[in-house]
Amino acid sequence: MRLPRFEYYQPGSLAEAVTMLSEVPGARPVAGGTDLLVNMKHRVEQPAALVSLSRVPELAGVRSEDGATVIGGSVTLTKVQHDEGLRARFPALTQAASVVGSYRHQTMGTLAGNLLQNTRCRFFNQSVEWRSVRALCYKAGGDYCHVMKKEGVCFCTYHGDTAAALLVLDAEVRVEGPDGVRQFPLAQLYSGEGKVPLTLGAAEVMSAVVIPNASATNGAATDAAPATDAAGGGSPAGGSAYLKHALRGAIDFPIVGAAVWRNGDATRVAFTGVDRMPMRAAALEEALAGRALTPAVIEEVASLAPKGATITRTTVQSGSFKRELMSALFTRAAGSLL
Numbered sequence: 001m002r003l004p005r006f007e008y009y010q011p012g013s014l015a016e017a018v019t020m021l022s023e024v025p026g027a028r029p030v031a032g033g034t035d036l037l038v039n040m041k042h043r044v045e046q047p048a049a050l051v052s053l054s055r056v057p058e059l060a061g062v063r064s065e066d067g068a069t070v071i072g073g074s075v076t077l078t079k080v081q082h083d084e085g086l087r088a089r090f091p092a093l094t095q096a097a098s099v100v101g102s103y104r105h106q107t108m109g110t111l112a113g114n115l116l117q118n119t120r121c122r123f124f125n126q127s128v129e130w131r132s133v134r135a136l137c138y139k140a141g142g143d144y145c146h147v148m149k150k151e152g153v154c155f156c157t158y159h160g161d162t163a164a165a166l167l168v169l170d171a172e173v174r175v176e177g178p179d180g181v182r183q184f185p186l187a188q189l190y191s192g193e194g195k196v197p198l199t200l201g202a203a204e205v206m207s208a209v210v211i212p213n214a215s216a217t218n219g220a221a222t223d224a225a226p227a228t229d230a231a232g233g234g235s236p237a238g239g240s241a242y243l244k245h246a247l248r249g250a251i252d253f254p255i256v257g258a259a260v261w262r263n264g265d266a267t268r269v270a271f272t273g274v275d276r277m278p279m280r281a282a283a284l285e286e287a288l289a290g291r292a293l294t295p296a297v298i299e300e301v302a303s304l305a306p307k308g309a310t311i312t313r314t315t316v317q318s319g320s321f322k323r324e325l326m327s328a329l330f331t332r333a334a335g336s337l338l
């Protein structure tokens, strides 16, 4: 499968990148390219120009700023998962980074690219030939949603791994564009709409992810990177964990991913793969508010996990299977923090 033609720009600073994105018609940022270039090969995204962020120094590195941890947007998933400080303080994030796609996706793919990846659907993420046997779906430029069987809607699902982990860590994203810098909670990055899933402006660059010190837990870093369906990290009193279930352990998007953060009696839970955006599990968190996590409490509330998620058949798995997975993954991830 070949890439379509496009112009290529390689700015050497963040200001230059923003200027190029503002001035070059149809330009899009590209980081590792592991999401965008595949979509371009499928002709579901066709930017006229790509602005590479790989040589923008402001997007590199992990640092501390007033106690908060600031991870540059272009830090690769491999670097995230092997950073000792992140592993000790934010195990859910490093576990999520370690189960993204395959080794190659992790070495090329960046944290910002992971958060900003497009939503997915079995009718959208296909080659031109595959899609040509039926009318173009709404997201690909047609009128009709083959999942919902109606016009003018898109329920493409968000499947990124690190977003769920960063949601339970109360992370914010820092974005720089023609109008300056803004920083806002990660949840506000997602529109909740399948066709245009992000709230980022066309000329805006995500420069960093910011995790507050209050979300750090003091558990020891685990040496072994967790395999799919295996996680856990933190001290007995707190910690965080990310668990994912995928069809193929070696290389695959999550069918469902679950992140849990706990500190004393405070618990946060988030899911990915279950709606048009990654989501905090409001009903579960409400049921857990002010309660110590125990096996009995986890069992009591687990059935609330799917509440609030609009699960559609954008993958071959059924909604009922995904709902069961949400409860099961929550139970195991929360259980690993006891």
Ligand SMILES: Cc1cc2nc3c(=O)[nH]c(=O)nc-3n(C[C@H](O)[C@H](O)[C@H](O)COP(=O)(O)OP(=O)(O)OC[C@H]3O[C@@H](n4cnc5c(N)ncnc54)[C@H](O)[C@@H]3O)c2cc1C
Pocket: 028, 029, 030, 031, 032, 033, 034, 035, 036, 037, 038, 053, 073, 074, 077, 099, 100, 101, 102, 105, 108, 109, 110, 111, 112, 113, 114, 115, 116, 117, 118, 159, 160, 161, 162, 204, 205, 206, 207, 251, 252, 253, 254
């Ligand atoms: C076979 C396969 C399996 C995969 N499995 C998984 C998986 O299991 N879990 C998972 O989460 N993902 C998976 N992916 C998706 C992808 O590999 C990862 O999400 C990766 O982290 C994307 O990062 P990237 O740097 O390559 O992004 P890119 O492809 O470069 O960019 C993705 C999007 O983000 C935008 N972008 C990138 N950086 C910035 C920035 N700093 N500011 C503004 N916009 C930006 C781009 O314009 C583009 O729209 C898979 C992909 C493939 C092809």
